[in-house]
Amino acid sequence: MKKRSVITALFFAAAMSLAACGSNESAEETTAAAAETEAAAETGGADTEETEAEETEAAEAEGAADDLTGVELTMMVPDWGNPGEELLKRFEEETGCKVNVTEVSWDDIRDKVSIAAVGGQAAADVFEVDWSWVGEMNSAGWLEPIEMTAEDIADEPTIETFTIDGKILALPYANDYRIAYYNTEHFEEAGITEAPETWADVEAAMKAIKEAGICEYPFSMPMGAEEAGTTSLTWLAWAKGGVVFNDDGTLNKDSVLDALTFENKMVTDGYVDPAMRTATGMDCYNKICSGETSFMVGPTKFVNFISDPEKTAEDVLGKIEPILLPGTDGVSDRTMPLPEAYGVSAYSENKEAAITFVKWLNSAEIEKELYLANGSIPNRNSVIAEMIEDGTIKTPGAMLEQAELIKSPFPNGVPDFYAEMTNTIYNNVNSMVLGDQTPEEAFDAMDAKIKELLAQ
Amino acid sequence: MRKLYNKILPYILLLPMMILMIALVYYPIAVTFSYSFKRMKLTRPDDIEFIGLKNYIDVLRSEDFLYSLQNTVFLLIVVVILTTVFGFAVALILNREHRLSGLFLAIAILPWAMPPIVNGIIWKFIFFPGYGFVNKLLIALGIAEKPIDWISDRFLLLTVVSIVTAWRSAPFCGIVCLAGLKTIPKELYEAAAIDGCGTLSSFRYITLPLSLPFIGIGMTSASVTAVNIFDEIVALAGFSDTGKNLLIQNYLTTFSFLDFGKGSALTYVIMLLTSAIGVFYLRSLNKEITY
Numbered sequence: 001m002k003k004r005s006v007i008t009a010l011f012f013a014a015a016m017s018l019a020a021c022g023s024n025e026s027a028e029e030t031t032a033a034a035a036e037t038e039a040a041a042e043t044g045g046a047d048t049e050e051t052e053a054e055e056t057e058a059a060e061a062e063g064a065a066d067d068l069t070g071v072e073l074t075m076m077v078p079d080w081g082n083p084g085e086e087l088l089k090r091f092e093e094e095t096g097c098k099v100n101v102t103e104v105s106w107d108d109i110r111d112k113v114s115i116a117a118v119g120g121q122a123a124a125d126v127f128e129v130d131w132s133w134v135g136e137m138n139s140a141g142w143l144e145p146i147e148m149t150a151e152d153i154a155d156e157p158t159i160e161t162f163t164i165d166g167k168i169l170a171l172p173y174a175n176d177y178r179i180a181y182y183n184t185e186h187f188e189e190a191g192i193t194e195a196p197e198t199w200a201d202v203e204a205a206m207k208a209i210k211e212a213g214i215c216e217y218p219f220s221m222p223m224g225a226e227e228a229g230t231t232s233l234t235w236l237a238w239a240k241g242g243v244v245f246n247d248d249g250t251l252n253k254d255s256v257l258d259a260l261t262f263e264n265k266m267v268t269d270g271y272v273d274p275a276m277r278t279a280t281g282m283d284c285y286n287k288i289c290s291g292e293t294s295f296m297v298g299p300t301k302f303v304n305f306i307s308d309p310e311k312t313a314e315d316v317l318g319k320i321e322p323i324l325l326p327g328t329d330g331v332s333d334r335t336m337p338l339p340e341a342y343g344v345s346a347y348s349e350n351k352e353a354a355i356t357f358v359k360w361l362n363s364a365e366i367e368k369e370l371y372l373a374n375g376s377i378p379n380r381n382s383v384i385a386e387m388i389e390d391g392t393i394k395t396p397g398a399m400l401e402q403a404e405l406i407k408s409p410f411p412n413g414v415p416d417f418y419a420e421m422t423n424t425i426y427n428n429v430n431s432m433v434l435g436d437q438t439p440e441e442a443f444d445a446m447d448a449k450i451k452e453l454l455a456q
Numbered sequence: 457m458r459k460l461y462n463k464i465l466p467y468i469l470l471l472p473m474m475i476l477m478i479a480l481v482y483y484p485i486a487v488t489f490s491y492s493f494k495r496m497k498l499t500r501p502d503d504i505e506f507i508g509l510k511n512y513i514d515v516l517r518s519e520d521f522l523y524s525l526q527n528t529v530f531l532l533i534v535v536v537i538l539t540t541v542f543g544f545a546v547a548l549i550l551n552r553e554h555r556l557s558g559l560f561l562a563i564a565i566l567p568w569a570m571p572p573i574v575n576g577i578i579w580k581f582i583f584f585p586g587y588g589f590v591n592k593l594l595i596a597l598g599i600a601e602k603p604i605d606w607i608s609d610r611f612l613l614l615t616v617v618s619i620v621t622a623w624r625s626a627p628f629c630g631i632v633c634l635a636g637l638k639t640i641p642k643e644l645y646e647a648a649a650i651d652g653c654g655t656l657s658s659f660r661y662i663t664l665p666l667s668l669p670f671i672g673i674g675m676t677s678a679s680v681t682a683v684n685i686f687d688e689i690v691a692l693a694g695f696s697d698t699g700k701n702l703l704i705q706n707y708l709t710t711f712s713f714l715d716f717g718k719g720s721a722l723t724y725v726i727m728l729l730t731s732a733i734g735v736f737y738l739r740s741l742n743k744e745i746t747y
Contacts, residue, residue, distance in 0.1 A: 111711045114498055118716070136714060139499040225696030275586035278607045278693070416499040420713045427697040434608050 069096030076124035122345035129170035129343035135414035170343035186294035217273035218294035228281025229426035239332035260439035322397030496717035511721035524705040535682035538622035543629025568627035576691025629674030636670030
């Protein structure tokens with residue numbers, strides 16, 4: 001009887017573990033919606049060396065001249081990365097290559113790619129590559145390098161994010177970088193007529209707006225225990241101190257601690273809604289559109305939202321202006337990119353066709369089409385400039401100017417332990433704003449973990 | 457010949473299922489077991505090697521494991537208690553026959569039919585740290601002056617998660633208990649009434665002891681649910697350290713940090729821990745009922 005109980009219990013346990021796997025699968029989908037917000041930057045060395053032989057390839061991509069008749073590609077992207085029926089049909093007409101798209105939730109893609117890779121398989125020929133995944137995907141050998149011309153690289157600063165050791169590992173399709181937004185009406189009511197240029201200006205403005213009773217919580221910034229918590233600290237340290245990571249990959253104490261102290265002060269001085277300490281990044285960003293906050297630094301796509309009556313409250317429409325990120329002595333000379341890209345699987349059986357497709361999507365003409373199809377902000381500065389000029393992008397503010405200041409905060413590229421590092425960073429930031437740690441303690445915990453990861 | 461055919465037939469009929477089970481269940485379990493003895497981080501494809509029990513030692517020594525184990529035990533206890541109490545109460549209410557019994561039964565089952573993630577998202581709005589439903593209600597009733605941040609404190613968050621999970625798992629426990637209540641012969645109550653037994657005594661000496669095996673099934677199911685909580689935690693608090701249980705720690709290690717070696721070891725540690733729960737329940741279920 002005893003033996004039978006133990007054996008049955010083991011089956012019970014096995015059943016629980018299997019049920020757990022099922023639970024994981026479905027839950028991964030959960031976070032996808034929230035994860036939409038994130039994407040960012042990095043790498044060093046967008047080498048210009050590999051320029052020569054690439055021109056031919058670029059020309060092919062532009063015109064998609066290759067005859068790929070009969071080739072079928074699979075593509076796995078989140079809903080916002082789907083190029084849409086029309087563009088896929090056009091690619092098929094031009095090349096004869098059919099592309100079958102599977103829409104998968106954002107972070108589910110990473111799991112599927114990794115599980116397939118364990119078995120030496122391609123989850124799809126072309127798949128989503130977030131800026132934060134590129135380091136680990138490079139180390140794991142899951143991405144096929146793509147060659148681009150020097151001209152393309154110069155026009156697309158975000159390509160640098162997906163370049164490691166001179167290899168371009170994915171081509172960006174959704175440009176996202178941090179840009180500041182402020183409510184001109186709130187500032188004017190508080191007697192401030194100029195846009196803030198330094199973080200000291202921001203702090204003074206927040207004080208004036210709150211004290212005048214114009215807005216209860218004038219400052220909005222993601223501080224929750226999620227990816228947006230990490231990226232917020234990163235762009236703040238990047239814009240304020242000009243450095244986040246030292247050359248050896250460790251955190252720069254002066255800059256990061258200064259950013260943590262500023263973030264904490266915004267909370268303790270009552271400028272940030274306490275609910276935002278546990279809310280998602282999107283909840284924080286949406287406050288600018290609802291008029292519940294006066295200043296934020298957020299995703300580029302809000303440039304579109306602030307002129308969209310469906311996204312922005314009626315009494316706020318036309319009163320929000322995108323401006324350059326503040327710095328220490330004046331506006332900052334840098335911003336952090338958070339782009340998303342299409343990558344080609346190293347296990348794909350149709351690598352050439354997949355590369356042709358990805359380059360076609362990345363071409364200037366198609367980037368513009370892609371914006372119209374799914375709202376992806378173009379990566380090419382020339383396309384952004386053109387779209388601002390022809391009025392396709394309304395209320396751009398400092399969008400183009402800011403795009404020209406994109407620089408990656410990772411001197412050695414996004415590390416392959418990014419997932420573990422970000423988990424430590426956002427949990428400590430969150431713990432600090434909840435009052436469980438001082439900025440110094442939060443920094444020490446992050447620093448120790450990153451040093452441990454580097455040592456490994 | 458006929459005899460041989462009859463002897464072989466059951467095995468032939470079982471064969472397709474056996475093949476499926478071996479391919480889709482036992483093989484992955486065995487492979488996971490082999491991974492647990494290897495250094496196997498997907499970002500280091502050239503550094504995969506046998507390291508014996510090191511992954512198990514690292515996992516058991518890690519603070520993350522102990523923290524998430526504590527959270528898991530808390531969730532297990534609270535979810536089982538809430539599910540059993542509410543499930544059995546629902547069963548007692550539904551056991552009373554009247555015209556709307558069918559409708560009440562359908563309403564009671566609804567939360568059970570809800571996907572965990574949908575459940576989590578609905579409750580997220582209810583417990584939203586700003587002006588969620590509960591906060592609005594408390595402020596309107598004058599119980600609270602400012603919104604309460606339900607998900608920033610560790611045990612407050614775990615309590616909320618327990619309530620949300622129990623709300624989903626109590627209906628199943630209720631239905632199982634209801635099935636048990638329906639099997640109790642009416643004669644027992646009639647005989648007890650003749651002997652002068654009141655409602656409370658009938659419950660104490662007839663209803664409760666005869667329902668114990670069914671309550672046991674409900675508790676077992678609630679335990680499985682409690683150990684497997686994932687979606688509700690992610691929907692309410694994401695992957696924050698505050699509310700992470702063993703399952704979330706396992707997910708992070710394996711799929712987020714891509715450490716399949718440690719992740720596999722953690723899977724087996726979880727399996728052994730849940731075996732202990734299995735033994736406990738099976739022993740309880742096998743006890744003879746006396747009344």
